[in-house]
Amino acid sequence: MVPSNDSPSHPLLFEQSRHGFIDVETINLPRRTASGEPVTDPTLEQKYLFDTQGWLLVPGLLQADEVDEMREYCRRLHHEPESLPEAQRSAIAGPLERLTDHPFIVGFMNEFLAHPDLTSQDCYGFRMESTSLCVRREGEGIYVPHNGSGLWRMPGDSHHYRCVPGKARSGLTCAVWELNEVEHDGGGTLLINGSHKSPFLPPVYGRNSPLWSTYACPAGSLLLFCEGTTHSTSTWQSAERDRIAIFSRYNYVNSKWHKWQPHPDLLAAMPPKRQTLFRPVHVEGNLVEAI
Numbered sequence: 001m002v003p004s005n006d007s008p009s010h011p012l013l014f015e016q017s018r019h020g021f022i023d024v025e026t027i028n029l030p031r032r033t034a035s036g037e038p039v040t041d042p043t044l045e046q047k048y049l050f051d052t053q054g055w056l057l058v059p060g061l062l063q064a065d066e067v068d069e070m071r072e073y074c075r076r077l078h079h080e081p082e083s084l085p086e087a088q089r090s091a092i093a094g095p096l097e098r099l100t101d102h103p104f105i106v107g108f109m110n111e112f113l114a115h116p117d118l119t120s121q122d123c124y125g126f127r128m129e130s131t132s133l134c135v136r137r138e139g140e141g142i143y144v145p146h147n148g149s150g151l152w153r154m155p156g157d158s159h160h161y162r163c164v165p166g167k168a169r170s171g172l173t174c175a176v177w178e179l180n181e182v183e184h185d186g187g188g189t190l191l192i193n194g195s196h197k198s199p200f201l202p203p204v205y206g207r208n209s210p211l212w213s214t215y216a217c218p219a220g221s222l223l224l225f226c227e228g229t230t231h232s233t234s235t236w237q238s239a240e241r242d243r244i245a246i247f248s249r250y251n252y253v254n255s256k257w258h259k260w261q262p263h264p265d266l267l268a269a270m271p272p273k274r275q276t277l278f279r280p281v282h283v284e285g286n287l288v289e290a291i
């Protein structure tokens with residue numbers, strides 16, 4: 001078989017362990033979440049922004065009543081964890097579980113993270129590999145810039161970013177659900193535009209560097225960023241409300257950075273398709289069949 005290069009309108013990706021190219025139009029990406037909701041694909045503008053900035057804000061994805069229910073769960077989790085069964089003391093438990101494969105998360109990860117050979121209508125092409133609840137009061141949160149230059153990281157680092165014309169792959173990718181309003185420069189995550197691709201170390205010498213970008217958003221918004229983008233915590237400014245945010249990371253099916261697994265009882269109670277987010281970390285045969 002002679003591989004063909006005559007498909008100029010599509011990006012070219014090599015097949016895994018075979019002699020040919022992938023037809024990117026026929027990858028079997030899931031079109032519904034484990035809850036049966038249709039997947040929301042990122043728009044061309046959202047894809048462009050994520051690729052050029054290294055991060056993307058999607059304001060107001062969640063409904064107000066959903067946010068109320070989730071915030072109340074976070075309050076219990078933070079202040080009264082003993083009021084919950086052990087398996088439920090997690091930022092992916094209760095009403096927070098459906099955030100793991102929210103329709104926009106699936107659409108975004110289909111685009112930027114899914115393995116073409118390890119995805120089907122019953123099996124996600126990516127993994128979820130950590131989660132944590134962040135509750136921050138006024139004055140809390142320490143400036144700690146880290147990461148960057150994801151285009152140039154060595155294989156195995158996880159904090160990398162790769163792109164060819166028409167296609168991009170974000171390695172370790174962070175999803176932050178902001179469950180309270182965030183004011184501009186009020187303590188949301190700080191990010192340096194384009195640093196996920198930069199061959200240079202960013203010349204920032206403090207929190208006040210003009211290179212830092214940040215955002216404002218209503219409660220129920222989603223921030224996505226490549227962990228290969230330089231970013232930092234920022235001090236929370238509001239005395240009226242805490243920062244309440246769920247930080248979750250996603251990665252390739254065959255790569256893992258964090259030492260974390262969901263509680264086995266929590267995992268066992270999830271729908272089978274959602275469980276595929278937490279399957280073993282390897283390639284060969286790692287496509288879960290429908291039960």
Ligand SMILES: [Fe+2]
Nearest residue numbers: 146147227231
């Ligand atoms: Fe980080």
